[in-house]
Amino acid sequence: MTFEGLTALPKIPMLFGIPLKWVSLATLVIQNSVFIIILTYSKRESPDATYLNSTAVLFSELIKILISLAMIVYDFNKSHPYKDNTEMMENVRMVIKDEILGYDAFMVAIPALLYTIQNTLQYIAADKLGAAIFQVTSQLKILTTALCSVFLLKTTLSGRKWRSLVLLLIGVVLVQIQSTEHATNEGLSEIKSKSSSSVIIGLSGTFFVCLSSGLSSVYFEKIIKETAPSLWVRNLQLSTISLLICVIGIFALDFDAVKENGLLYGYTASTWCAILFQATGGIIVALTLKHADNILKSFATSISIIISSVLSIWVFDFYPGLCFILGTILVIYASIAYNTEHSQPTQPDKNLNGLAEMQTRTNIE
Incomplete structure (x- = not known):
């Protein structure tokens, strides 16, 4: 027996019975927490002979390109079986020609350019305000990302969700203040000695960093969700353009250091x-x-900051204080409040009522 007029529910991607939305967010929390610890340790391990950040980003983009290309070729080979290595390499050539060099790749140039502007402005703002003050004020990107989601993706946020985002912002700022308390105090003293024009430039730079961060992230989310190419194709395109920009940056800023000491x-x-x-x-x-969105990503990265700070107790002898504890409570509360919105009672779905009525009649007959 068939029932016309019934709308099928969208299929939710799952992994081991868990929605991919939550799997990806949990994985991001773990990855970001461990990454912060490893990154800090790698910088402190050899302070007199530290590596160049630009070369590290270069190799990171290369790895992302290789992983994305491997996944694209794997998917392509499943739909285009090959008989030998020659045909396989032809498949790889076709993928590179169609996906990397195609006109469609220029869509990803916009977020790549915004990422570049963001990275450049970070140096200017950090120089004018000090690294610690910049780290605290740059948390405004939590709200700019939400605003960009509203305007670009037509995301609807209730008053409860906006309040949760503000609490998240305050909580992360408190955690960051605790994590860099000494540096923050020094930064405030340093700001008092700076000219008003330097402070204005620094704050303006921070604002545009937050704005470009929100725009680039939300725009990339938009093209991932609303355009045909797969996630791996978009990631490959973004990494390829980012790699080219990174190479230009190395030649422009670190060429002498690389020429003297080498990339490694x-x-x-x-x-x-x-x-x-x-x-x-x-x-x-x-x-x-x-599978999720940029706003939930902000919550995930905020939680990872707290976890990495807790791990720092054993790794770097970090001792949490009142600001850290209060900030942690606010972040956890905001995360729960944002994801447990009290929904209003809704009218029963007419299609479902019709289905139930038809099933009842069938049973009676």
Whole structure:
């Protein structure tokens, strides 16, 4: 017996019976927490011979390109079986020609350019305000990301969700203040000695960093969810463009250092671990944007900051204080409040009522 007019519920992607939305968010929390610890350790391991950040980003993008390309070729080979290695390499060539060099790849140039602007402005803002003050004020990106989601993706946020986001912002700021308390106090003293124009430039730079962060993330989420190419194709396109921008940056800013010491100067085992975690983090973020959204990603990264700070108690002798405890409570409360919205009672679905009535009549007959 068939029932016309009934709308099928959308199929939710699952992994081991758990929605991929929550799997990707949980994985992002774990990855980000461990990455922060490894990154900090890699910088402290050899302070006199530290590696260049630009070269680390270069290798990270290369790893993301290789992983994404491997997944694209794997999917392509399933639909285009090959007989020998020659045909397999032809498949790879076709993928590169169609996906990387195609006109469609230019859509990803926009977030890649925004990421570049964001990274450039970070240096300016951190120089004018100090690293610790910039780290605290840049948490405004939580709200700018939400605003961009509302305007670009037409996301609807209730008053409860907006209040949760504000509480999340306050909580993360408190945690960051505790984590960099000494540096923050020094930064405030340093700001008092700076000219008003420097402070204005620094705050303006921070605002545009937050704005470009929200725009780039939400736009990338939009093209992942609303355009035909797969997640792996988009990730490959973004990493390829980012790699080109990174190479230009190395030539422009670090050419002398690389020429004198080489690309691998200061590299240790922990450096390669940090690079690997950064590369996998980029892929996990893309999966999170595909199956969740940027706002939930903000909650995940905020929770990871707390977890990494707790891990720092054993790794770096970090001692949490009142600000950290209060900030942690606010972040946890905001996360729960955002994801447990009290829904209003809704009218029963007419289709479902009709189905129930028809089934009842069938049973009676």
